[in-house]
Amino acid sequence: MEAIQIEINNHRKVFAIRELFTNKFRNLKLEFYAKPHTEDGPHPGKIVRNSSFTVGDCRSGGQNGMLIINPEMTPSELKDYLRNTFGLETEIYKWTEESWQIIDSGDMTLEKMNRLNNLSV
Numbered sequence: 001m002e003a004i005q006i007e008i009n010n011h012r013k014v015f016a017i018r019e020l021f022t023n024k025f026r027n028l029k030l031e032f033y034a035k036p037h038t039e040d041g042p043h044p045g046k047i048v049r050n051s052s053f054t055v056g057d058c059r060s061g062g063q064n065g066m067l068i069i070n071p072e073m074t075p076s077e078l079k080d081y082l083r084n085t086f087g088l089e090t091e092i093y094k095w096t097e098e099s100w101q102i103i104d105s106g107d108m109t110l111e112k113m114n115r116l117n118n119l120s121v
Contacts, residue, residue, distance in 0.1 A: 001071040001111050008086050009064040010056030014048050017055075021069065025110055027117040029100055032058050033089040047091070055088065062087020071111035075103045078110065 004024050006017055014032045021030040034046040035058055048058060069078060075092040082088040093100040094117045
Protein backbone atom coordinates (compact mmCIF):
# COMPACT_ATOMS: atom_id res chain seq x y z
CA MET A 1 0.00 0.00 0.00
CA GLU A 2 1.37 3.41 -0.96
CA ALA A 3 1.54 6.50 1.22
CA ILE A 4 -1.10 9.24 0.95
CA GLN A 5 0.03 12.81 0.31
CA ILE A 6 -2.34 15.60 1.34
CA GLU A 7 -1.60 19.31 1.16
CA ILE A 8 -2.38 21.03 4.47
CA ASN A 9 -3.15 24.75 4.63
CA ASN A 10 -5.65 26.96 6.44
CA HIS A 11 -8.12 26.86 3.53
CA ARG A 12 -8.23 23.07 3.17
CA LYS A 13 -11.58 21.56 4.21
CA VAL A 14 -11.26 18.94 6.95
CA PHE A 15 -13.97 16.81 5.32
CA ALA A 16 -11.74 16.51 2.23
CA ILE A 17 -8.85 15.26 4.36
CA ARG A 18 -11.17 12.76 6.09
CA GLU A 19 -12.41 11.57 2.70
CA LEU A 20 -8.89 11.04 1.32
CA PHE A 21 -7.97 9.09 4.48
CA THR A 22 -11.09 6.91 4.24
CA ASN A 23 -10.50 6.24 0.54
CA LYS A 24 -7.16 4.68 1.51
CA PHE A 25 -8.20 3.09 4.81
CA ARG A 26 -11.84 2.10 4.22
CA ASN A 27 -12.26 0.46 7.62
CA LEU A 28 -10.93 3.37 9.67
CA LYS A 29 -12.17 6.88 10.29
CA LEU A 30 -10.17 10.07 10.95
CA GLU A 31 -11.95 12.79 12.93
CA PHE A 32 -10.81 16.33 13.68
CA TYR A 33 -11.47 18.31 16.83
CA ALA A 34 -12.51 21.93 16.73
CA LYS A 35 -9.99 24.41 18.06
CA PRO A 36 -9.74 23.92 21.83
CA HIS A 37 -10.91 26.86 23.90
CA THR A 38 -9.08 25.83 27.07
CA GLU A 39 -5.60 24.71 28.01
CA ASP A 40 -7.01 21.24 28.70
CA GLY A 41 -7.08 20.56 24.96
CA PRO A 42 -9.87 19.18 22.81
CA HIS A 43 -13.11 17.87 24.22
CA PRO A 44 -14.74 14.77 22.64
CA GLY A 45 -17.91 16.77 22.08
CA LYS A 46 -16.01 19.17 19.85
CA ILE A 47 -15.48 16.81 16.92
CA VAL A 48 -15.95 18.72 13.68
CA ARG A 49 -19.21 17.69 12.01
CA ASN A 50 -19.73 20.70 9.74
CA SER A 51 -18.40 20.07 6.22
CA SER A 52 -17.50 23.75 5.77
CA PHE A 53 -14.85 23.74 8.53
CA THR A 54 -11.32 24.35 7.32
CA VAL A 55 -7.96 23.42 8.78
CA GLY A 56 -7.66 27.05 9.91
CA ASP A 57 -10.89 26.66 11.91
CA CYS A 58 -9.41 23.68 13.76
CA ARG A 59 -5.93 24.80 14.71
CA SER A 60 -4.31 27.60 16.61
CA GLY A 61 -0.76 26.89 15.44
CA GLY A 62 1.18 24.56 13.21
CA GLN A 63 2.53 24.96 9.74
CA ASN A 64 1.34 24.43 6.20
CA GLY A 65 2.89 21.65 4.13
CA MET A 66 2.48 18.16 2.76
CA LEU A 67 0.99 15.58 5.10
CA ILE A 68 2.35 12.15 4.23
CA ILE A 69 0.45 9.25 5.75
CA ASN A 70 2.49 6.08 5.53
CA PRO A 71 0.48 2.85 5.96
CA GLU A 72 3.23 1.61 8.28
CA MET A 73 2.53 4.40 10.79
CA THR A 74 0.66 3.57 13.96
CA PRO A 75 -2.44 5.60 14.81
CA SER A 76 -0.46 7.24 17.64
CA GLU A 77 2.31 8.26 15.26
CA LEU A 78 -0.21 9.80 12.86
CA LYS A 79 -1.98 11.69 15.65
CA ASP A 80 1.36 12.99 16.99
CA TYR A 81 2.46 14.02 13.48
CA LEU A 82 -0.78 15.92 12.88
CA ARG A 83 -0.53 17.64 16.29
CA ASN A 84 3.17 18.47 16.28
CA THR A 85 3.55 19.48 12.63
CA PHE A 86 0.19 20.90 11.62
CA GLY A 87 -1.38 21.87 14.98
CA LEU A 88 -4.36 19.54 14.47
CA GLU A 89 -6.01 17.44 17.16
CA THR A 90 -7.44 14.24 15.75
CA GLU A 91 -8.76 10.83 16.68
CA ILE A 92 -8.76 7.60 14.68
CA TYR A 93 -11.65 5.17 14.97
CA LYS A 94 -12.41 1.60 13.98
CA TRP A 95 -15.82 0.00 13.69
CA THR A 96 -16.76 -2.55 16.32
CA GLU A 97 -19.87 -4.66 16.16
CA GLU A 98 -22.10 -1.78 17.25
CA SER A 99 -20.30 1.53 16.92
CA TRP A 100 -17.15 3.43 16.03
CA GLN A 101 -14.51 3.09 18.78
CA ILE A 102 -11.33 5.07 19.34
CA ILE A 103 -8.30 3.00 18.39
CA ASP A 104 -5.85 2.07 21.11
CA SER A 105 -3.56 0.02 18.88
CA GLY A 106 -0.19 0.07 20.56
CA ASP A 107 2.26 -0.71 17.78
CA MET A 108 -0.25 -2.01 15.18
CA THR A 109 0.05 -0.12 11.88
CA LEU A 110 -2.76 1.69 10.07
CA GLU A 111 -2.56 -0.85 7.25
CA LYS A 112 -2.87 -3.80 9.63
CA MET A 113 -5.72 -2.17 11.59
CA ASN A 114 -7.51 -1.51 8.31
CA ARG A 115 -7.11 -5.14 7.17
CA LEU A 116 -8.22 -6.61 10.50
CA ASN A 117 -11.23 -4.37 10.83
CA ASN A 118 -13.69 -5.57 8.21
CA LEU A 119 -16.63 -3.21 8.24
CA SER A 120 -20.09 -4.60 8.39
CA VAL A 121 -21.77 -1.21 8.43
